[in-house]
Amino acid sequence: MATAPAPPPHRVAVLALDGVYPFELGIPKRVFGSTDGLYRLSTCTVDGRPVHADADFTVAPDHGPEVLAEADTVVIPPFAPVPETAVLDPATAAALALVRPGTRLISICTGAFVLAAAGLLDGRPATTHWALADRFRALFPRVRLDPDVLFVDDGDVLTSAGAASGIDLFLHVLRSDHGTAAANRAARICVVPPWREGGQAQYVVRPVPTTGSTGTAPTREWALTRLHRPLTLAELAAHAAMSTRTFARRFQEETGQSPGRWLTQQRIALARHLLEATDLTIDQIATRVGFANPVSLRQHLHSAIGVSPLAYRRTFAGTAR
Structure with a gap:
């Protein structure tokens, strides 16, 4: 039997704007470049000319805005300075007008300001760097901003917070496109965790407490080994030697999530792994991860x-073996 031809690579266009941050500009290539040709990346500017990076060098791309019209995914990395108005400059607006309807859009940090100014985030959930939340809200009140998360996946539009959260988002995209095994391989090559707990709330500057600073991390580690059990808030608080009220508050401060939401996310993550990497039945997996x-x-x-567990397994089980 003849082997079916491999699908063409997913085309990704990365739009470097003036003042682009070099680290984030390289994230798409760093993550997607580890996938043996599943993605084809092109870096462009709004007019094909070099742009100044937020460093002591310029970025001279091989492409102009024409690649935006051919892309399956368009990425807007962050740049400085942060926009002061809600209006796009004409060159950027003209470049974005080339993007085909239905193209997946991804922003990192201040890149969300560009998507919002283009009207692409109106009425949708999104995030950006927590330190820019007030300015973003003032400029774009129609966007449902959530500054407490590392990234937001709203289907065809995805936004992330600053710097390393861009890696989190691209690993998430890779995991969604090609499964956990592919994302884990990319994470190992990048020497980063496949996913991080919590959200931006754990990075917001707050006064350091003078007492009771043991934190909830040991209890989170303890809980991860007991996901098969119906863990209660009282049990978690008792392990941390805190009252339930104090534990819930500290947990929210450190992770950006409630204990219940965090536990559900960990159970879903473990279930996805078991669906991909084992032959356990759906009943067995439900029991193993602590769902009733x-x-x-x-x-x-x-x-x-x-998607359902069976649909997820049909899509991704083969990629994990």
């Missing part, structure tokens, strides 16, 4: 990624 029954697993997985 397969129906609960199905509901939570569908809410998180939009």
Whole structure:
């Protein structure tokens, strides 16, 4: 039997704007470049000319805005200075007008200001760097900004916070496109964790408490080894030697999430791994990750990624072996 030809690579255009941050500009290539040709990346500017980086050098791309019209995904890395108005400059507006309807759009940090100014985030959830939240809200009140998360996946539009959260987002995109195994391989090559707990809330500057600073991290580690159990807030608080009220507050401060939401996310992550890497039945996986029954697993997985356990396994099980 003849082997089916490999699908063409997914075309990614990275739009470097004047003042682009070099680190974030390189994230798409660093993550997607580890996938043996699954993606084809092109870096461009709005007019094909070099742009100044937020460093002591310029970026001279091989492409102009024409690649935006051919891309399956368009990436807007961050840049400085932060925009002061909600209006795009004409050159950037003209370049973005070339993007085809339905193209996946991804921004990192201040790149969300460009998507918002283009009207592409109106009425949608999004994020940017926590330190820029007030300015973003003032400029774009129609965007449902969530400054407490590392990234937001709203289907065809994805936004992330600053710097390293761009890596988190691109690993998430790779995981969604090609499964956990591909994302884990890329994470190992980049020498970063496949995913990070919590959100931006853990990085917001706050006064350091003078007492009771043991934190909830040891309890989170303890809970990860007991996901099969129906852990309660009281149990978690008792392990941390805190009252339930104090524990819930400290947990929210450190992770940006409630204990219940965090536990659900960890259970979903473990379920996805087991669906990909094992032959356990759906019933067995539901029990293993601490959901009451397969129906609960199905509901939570569908809410998180939009597919059933069986559909997810059919799509990704082969990539993990």
